[in-house]
Amino acid sequence: MTHFSAKHTAYFDMVDSFRKALGCALCEMEVRATRAYLENVLYECVNDHGVRRDLVQAKGYCRRHAHLLLAFGDGLGTAILYRFSGEGFGKEKDSWMRVVKMMAGEKDVLLE
Helix, strand or coil, X not given: CCCCCCCCXXXXXXXXXXXXXXXXXXXXXXXXXXXXXXXXXXXXXXXXXXXXXXXXXXXXXXXXXXXXXXXXXXXXXXXXXXXXXXXXCHHHHHHHHHHHHHHCCCHHHHHC
């Protein structure tokens, strides 16, 4: 009879992270999970109306996560997300439209 472990996969991920981490294992796990989430959003959810609606309601990602999103270098995906998101931001719309323009290749947008 086979004995199954009562431990969840997350437990083994954490143990592995503690063994391999150069810094704080939990911080490294958070960064990996955040990157995996954002990568999924860029490649699977850009055209998902529900995801874009939720992003508008949340007024976009915070500065840290927006920069992580930009680090993927997917200008089109980011521009699509923030084009629709920027429409619901009110006062913040101008700053998000600058991000969209920058990602679309308008180099001088940072000088505005």
